[in-house]
Amino acid sequence: MSSTLSNQTFDQIAVGASCTVEHTVTRDEVNLMSLVSGDAGAYGGSESPGDPRCEGVSAEALIHGVLKRRLPGPGTVILAHDLRYSGNARVGDVLQATVTVRDKQAPDRMVFDCAVRGKAGPLLEGTITVQAPTHLQTVDQTEAPSVILRRNDVFGRLFHECEQLPPVSCAVVHPCDKESLAGALEAAQHGLIEPILVGPKAKILSVAQAGGWDVSPYRLVDTEHSHEAAEAAVAMARSGEVQALMKGSLHTDELMGAVVPSRTGLRTGRRISHVFVMDVPAYPRMLLVTDAAINIAPTIEDKVDIVQNAIELAHVLGVPQPKVAILAAVETVNPTMSATIDAAMLCKMADRGQITGGIIDGPLAFDNAISQEAARTKHIESPVAGLADILVVPNIEAGNMVAKQLQYFAGADSAGIVLGTRVPIVLTSRADSVRMRLASAAVLKLLAHARSRDGGE
Numbered sequence: 084m085s086s087t088l089s090n091q092t093f094d095q096i097a098v099g100a101s102c103t104v105e106h107t108v109t110r111d112e113v114n115l116m117s118l119v120s121g122d123a124g125a126y127g128g129s130e131s132p133g134d135p136r137c138e139g140v141s142a143e144a145l146i147h148g149v150l151k152r153r154l155p156g157p158g159t160v161i162l163a164h165d166l167r168y169s170g171n172a173r174v175g176d177v178l179q180a181t182v183t184v185r186d187k188q189a190p191d192r193m194v195f196d197c198a199v200r201g202k203a204g205p206l207l208e209g210t211i212t213v214q215a216p217t218h219l220q221t222v223d224q225t226e227a228p229s230v231i232l233r234r235n236d237v238f239g240r241l242f243h244e245c246e247q248l249p250p251v252s253c254a255v256v257h258p259c260d261k262e263s264l265a266g267a268l269e270a271a272q273h274g275l276i277e278p279i280l281v282g283p284k285a286k287i288l289s290v291a292q293a294g295g296w297d298v299s300p301y302r303l304v305d306t307e308h309s310h311e312a313a314e315a316a317v318a319m320a321r322s323g324e325v326q327a328l329m330k331g332s333l334h335t336d337e338l339m340g341a342v343v344p345s346r347t348g349l350r351t352g353r354r355i356s357h358v359f360v361m362d363v364p365a366y367p368r369m370l371l372v373t374d375a376a377i378n379i380a381p382t383i384e385d386k387v388d389i390v391q392n393a394i395e396l397a398h399v400l401g402v403p404q405p406k407v408a409i410l411a412a413v414e415t416v417n418p419t420m421s422a423t424i425d426a427a428m429l430c431k432m433a434d435r436g437q438i439t440g441g442i443i444d445g446p447l448a449f450d451n452a453i454s455q456e457a458a459r460t461k462h463i464e465s466p467v468a469g470l471a472d473i474l475v476v477p478n479i480e481a482g483n484m485v486a487k488q489l490q491y492f493a494g495a496d497s498a499g500i501v502l503g504t505r506v507p508i509v510l511t512s513r514a515d516s517v518r519m520r521l522a523s524a525a526v527l528k529l530l531a532h533a534r535s536r537d538g539g540e
C-alpha cells in the first residue's frame with residue numbers, strides 16, 4: 084500500500100467527478116468523537132449489542148477525510164457546509180461516503196454534493212464548499228497519526244487532588260538544561276512546587292535567557308558544579324528548609340550519591356526504593372511498578388521495604404488497600420528460581436504482619452497479575468490476580484523493561500518518585516513529556532503533604 088497521498092488541482096477536476104470510500108467504524112473512533120463532542124452517552128455506550136453509537140459528527144469527519152485525502156486531496160480547505168443528519172452508525176458498521184462535484188467557481192472554489200450511508204440508510208446528506216488546491220502536492224503518510232484513549236485519567240485525578248494544597252518547597256538540583264528548568268518552572272506555574280534553583284548561577288541564568296523564561300521570582304542557590312549542588316540540596320532537606328528534591332540535569336548517581344550516606348544524607352530506617360506511578364490506557368486503574376531505578380538486585384530484606392514503601396505511597400494516592408503482585412516468570416514456587424522463593428517468603432511475611440496495609444500474592448507472572456482472563460485460564464484463585472495495583476519486580480532489569488514497555492508499547496504515562504528518604508525525591512528524565520514531569524511533581528506534592536500531616540517518616 085502506498086504511503087503517500089496526491090491531490091488533483093482545481094483545473095484538473097471536472098463537474099460530475101466523484102469519489103466513494105468505504106470505512107468500518109471502530110470503537111476508538113466512536114470514543115474519540117464522543118470526547119470531542121461532549122456526548123457522554125455515546126462514549127459510555129449501552130449494554131445492547133453494537134453500542135456505543137456513532138453520531139452524525141463522525142459521518143461529517145469521514146466526508147472531510149475524503150475531501151482532504153482523495154478528492155481534491157491534500158491542500159483542500161473546507162470553507163462552508165450545509166449538511167443534514169439522519170441516523171446513527173454503530174461499531175462495526177460499514178459506512179459508504181461519496182463526494183461529487185456539483186459546481187466550480189473560479190479561481191479555486193468547488194461545491195460538492197456529499198452523502199454518507201450506513202446499512203440502515205443515509206446518515207448524512209448535503210453540500211460542502213471547499214477551496215481546491217491550484218498546484219500538485221504529494222504528502223508522505225508513513226508516520227500516520229495515532230490516538231491513545233484512556234479508560235481512566237489517573238493523573239487528572241491527582242492534579243485535581245493537588246489543587247487545594249499549597250505548593251511544596253522543592254530544591255531543584257542543577258537545572259542546567261532546557262528540559263529540567265522548563266519542567267520545574269511548569270510545575271511552579273501549576274502550583275505544584277515552590278522551586279529553589281540549586282546550581283551554577285551563570286548556567287541557570289543562561290538557560291533561562293535562551294528559553295525566554297523569567298526566574299527572578301525564585302530563589303537561586305549558587306554552586307560551582309553538580310556535585311556541590313547535590314550536596315547543598317540534600318543539606319537543605321536535612322535542615323527542613325525544603326520539603327522535597329527534584330533532579331535536574333545531573334546524573335542520577337550524582338544526586339543519589341549525596342542522598343545515600345547515613346551521616347550527611349537523607350536515609351531513614353527503610354531501604355531507599357523507586358516507584359513508577361503509571362497511567363496505562365489499557366488498564367482500568369493506577370499501576371505502581373517497583374523497583375525499576377535504584378535497587379539492582381534486591382535481597383529479600385530489601386524487598387520487604389520496597390513493598391512497604393509502595394503500599395504506603397498507594398495509600399497516599401487514594402488506594403486504601405492496594406493489591407500487590409510479586410512478579411516472577413511463573414506462578415508456581417520453583418526452588419531453582421529465586422524470584423519465586425522471594426515471592427513466597429514475602430507473602431508469608433505479610434501473613435505474619437511483617438508487611439502491612441496491602442493484599443499480597445505471588446509468585447505471579449505478568450499476565451496473571453494484570454489480566455483476570457489469563458488468571459482464569461490458568462485456574463489461579465487469588466484476590467490479586469488480574470487486579471494488581473502494585474507490581475513488584477524481581478530486579479532492576481525486569482523493572483526497567485516492564486516500565487519502558489508500558490510507556491513505549493502501551494502508551495503509558497508515568498511519574499517517578501524515590502521513597503525511603505526523609506523527603507520525597509523526583510528523578511526526572513530528559514525523555515519525560517511535560518505531562519509526565521507535572522505528574523511526578525503532583526505525586527511529590529501529595530506525598531510531601533501527607534508526610535507533613537503525619538509528622539514525617
